[in-house]
Amino acid sequence: METSFGFRTVPVEEKQGLVNRVFDRVASRYDLMNDAMSGGLHRAWKDAMVAWLGAPRRPRTVYRVIDVAGGTGDVAFRVARGIEVRGAVTVADISPEMLAVGARRDARRLRPTTPCRFVAANAEALPLEDRSHDAYTIAFGIRNVARRDVALAEAHRVLRRGGRFLCLEFSxxxxxxxxxxxxxxxxxxIPAMGRAIAGDAEPYRYLVESIRTFPNPGRFAAEIERAGFGAVxxxxxxxxxxxxxxxxxL
Incomplete structure (x- = not known):
C-alpha cells in the first residue's frame, strides 16, 4: 500500500519515519517559521479554532482535551487558558524534538490554571482509553499522518459520546x-524562508507539497463522516x- 509524501509516492509504512525526520529537523524554529510563513495569521486561525471549541469555565467540571500533533504546545496552551475545570490538556506528538520544545515552553507558563502534559504518541495509536476525552484537537497535523482513516478512527475511539472533534488544516x-x-x-x-530561518529548505518544500495533496474541504468532511462523526x-x-x-x- 502506498501514500503521498509531498508529491512523491512512498510505501505507507515509510511515511511516518520521513515525516518524523522533517519535524525533528525544524522543531527549534517551528513556531518562528509559522509566524514568518503566515505573517502571524496562524495565531488568529488557532484562536478561531479554540474559540469555536467553546470549552467550559465551570471549576467543578471534569473536562479532558487531547491535542494531537501539537508538540510545541501552541494550541494546548490556548485551550488551557480558556478553561477552568478539573482536568487536563494532553499534548500527543510523535516527534521527541517537538515535545521537548513544548515542555520547555510549558515550564515558562505563569500560574497555569489547567495543566498540560506531553506524551510521545502516534495519531494512529493513541495511548488513551476508549471514550476518555471530551475534545480532540489537531492543527496542521492530519495531513502528515500515514493513514488518515486510522487517525480519524482513533479520534472517534477516544472521544466520549457527544465529544468534539476540531481540525485546523491548510485548505x-x-x-x-x-x-x-x-x-x-x-x-x-517558503522554502527560501526555511533555508534562511531554519537552515533547511527541504522540510518546507515537503510541507508546501503536502498541502497541495491534501483533500479539499468537502472530501475531507466526507472522510470525517465515514469515521463515524456527525454534524460536520x-x-x-x-x-x-x-x-x-x-x-x-454521536
Missing part, C-alpha cells in the same frame, strides 16, 4: 486570482488558505 484558496499568487509564494518564498461543519479562513472542520461523536 484550497477559493478567491479568484489569489490562488496563483499563493502558489508562487508557497513554492518560491467547515469554516474557511483567509480566503480558503486554511479551514476548520468541526464534528461530534
Amino acid at each position: 484550497r484558496v477559493d478567491v479568484p486570482g489569489l490562488a496563483a499568487l499563493y502558489d508562487a509564494y508557497s513554492f518560491r518564498a 461543519k467547515v469554516r474557511l479562513l483567509s480566503g480558503g488558505v486554511a479551514a476548520i472542520h468541526s464534528a461530534f461523536k
